[in-house]
Amino acid sequence: MELDQRKLRILQAIIDDYILTAAPVGSRTISKRADFNISSATIRNEMSDLEEMGYLEQPHTSAGRVPSNKAYRLYVNRIMQRAQLNDEERKIIRSYFFQRIDQVEGLVRQTATALSDITKYTAMVLPPQLNTVRIRHVQIVQINHERALLVLVTDTGMLRDVMLRLPEGMSGRDVERFSNRLNFILKDMRLDQLAIDEVQLLSEEMNEQRQFFQTVLDSLEQQMRSNAQKVELSGATNILFYPEYNNMEKAKSFLAALNTEGTLYQMLKRASKLEFSISIGDENEAPELSDCSIVTATYRMGSEPMGSFGVIGPTRMHYNRMLSILEYMRLSLSEALAGLIERDGDNKV
């Protein structure tokens, strides 16, 4: 059977209606629409065909039809047209980024809030995976005789700290000297290269403190790794407002899936390789999310992808609207990020 122009139009009408109402769509609903001049009987025949082709499903004999995941996929790939945001909407999005935000963490959080506020879905943001970031400054501040805090400032203005246990018998003077030496060695080093030979080589110079140096590097690296895997979530409970989650079991399992360590991180990490990604129903890796859809976009700094962000909601999602929102928002986000970080040009002090 062929998927001709009319079938496509009907399918689109059904999907549009279903996305709006979440109720099975009947033949009459479609035939009544002003832009169709076809009787409901004809629509019925077409619908029957569409069902046979796997694009529609019938919850029960005497109900209307519901789009299948295959239909959403077709819709996304071939039917849907990009929605235009109007000025009002753009303004609202921008307004979230207007306020004074001066740390990356704050920007990430604000983005998540904006996205979930605007879309009414659950928003998630993978923070910038700044692995090419360079170390601007390292300092060890002694806290007491056995502890010290290693503070690291990157050229993007981000801060990392690691609590250190000092080797016995290390004096305040030693710590200071060590700190200076460490700063000299690590300065301008890329964060993802701490484990590399060159550094090891340099460490040769540190003779007696060699062991300690190694420990410091190790804990630093470990901290970097673990810290990066957080995903900022917002509006997790928005899902409760959609009728398909108006049932405790589903709601519970959805919320549980969000709380599962790593799931979202994995997804967003993978999505960072694409400009946009749309994953519908059981296309999702996580089986708990097999009746959700996820739409993401990747944001950049300059030409380099920094991370991705997106929404997660019911499969009857406003796909086209999401793409427009994400597209616009990633501009705002990239801009804000660039404004925050400003690595280019005059960053040599």
Place this chain on the structure above:
Amino acid sequence: MELDQRKLRILQAIIDDYILTAAPVGSRTISKRADFNISSATIRNEMSDLEEMGYLEQPHTSAGRVPSNKAYRLYVNRIMQRAQLNDEERKIIRSYFFQRIDQVEGLVRQTATALSDITKYTAMVLPPQLNTVRIRHVQIVQINHERALLVLVTDTGMLRDVMLRLPEGMSGRDVERFSNRLNFILKDMRLDQLAIDEVQLLSEEMNEQRQFFQTVLDSLEQQMRSNAQKVELSGATNILFYPEYNNMEKAKSFLAALNTEGTLYQMLKRASKLEFSISIGDENEAPELSDCSIVTATYRMGSEPMGSFGVIGPTRMHYNRMLSILEYMRLSLSEALAGLIERDGDNKV
């Protein structure tokens, strides 16, 4: 009417049963209990009295009885006996604090996780309100020609940072000098006294950079204030497993209340003035939480209260168990905190 011994025993039995089953308790259930030798008819009479006194409520004529908030209050104040944790339970609690945690934020998070895991309620932790903390070290690290990061290390090993916009024409040399001067002035200062006269006086010395100094202090102070108001939550969705929240509307409004900025913070802040606090139903300030109960404990460092933490769950809460768990856990927490911070004795380097 008088609340004699027998009435108390019956009330306790009803409460115990209700806490366990969440179902209205009938007279027979009580009279069948081995330790009662009273017929159900007698129990009925007593129950009728208890209802008249406001300790019991009847969902409808032919149902059993449910304890009222007044009953829980009585239970907490007069009836309940402290539960003893067994070794197994203590071990489990301790195990959460065994792993290497070396930052206050991590400790706070871990405490919340432990508490919600163990109790199956929603856990919340107010991070240490370290307002008597002293500044150990301040440094300004320049990021580019117009931005710099102020990094502040406290004597508790906590880090705070503020992004600064440099005044025009301030050279790298200037920044360095300013940084040193700032460190000299602020070192050993208490965080909650940044706005105080003495500091203002000292700032006199800073002649041309006076204005900038003021700006720095302001942003620092503002950051301190805003940063402290976060409450660590864990297990927010645990509530969904209790039958009283097996209804979307209630679940939604509960989750919404948790997300409302400030509600929990206010509560915990207030609770920090007491060793333990129990707030039942509409004793809660927030009307959205008027069918929850909240049990909190305050943890200390030395003799000084640092913050409070606790659980929020249905009014039929295991009050005595909660108190025991919180009591034990605040020991672990206080210890871990002290181990982390170690301000006493040899902290002069």
Place this chain on the structure above:
DNA sequence: TTTAGCACTCGAAATATTCGAGTGCTAATC
């Protein structure tokens, strides 16, 4: 190929029925 017409289907909502846990009251008993 389209469509009017009609019998048919089936779930949702409304209504009725059954069931039993639990009550309150009374009268007998301790």
Place this chain on the structure above:
DNA sequence: GATTAGCACTCGAATATTTCGAGTGCTAAA
């Protein structure tokens, strides 16, 4: 006077029944 066996009564939860109508598929005519 306090306790209790006994019994009629209550009322919601669970289950069954009915009603209703949106929607279907099929047929025959246009």
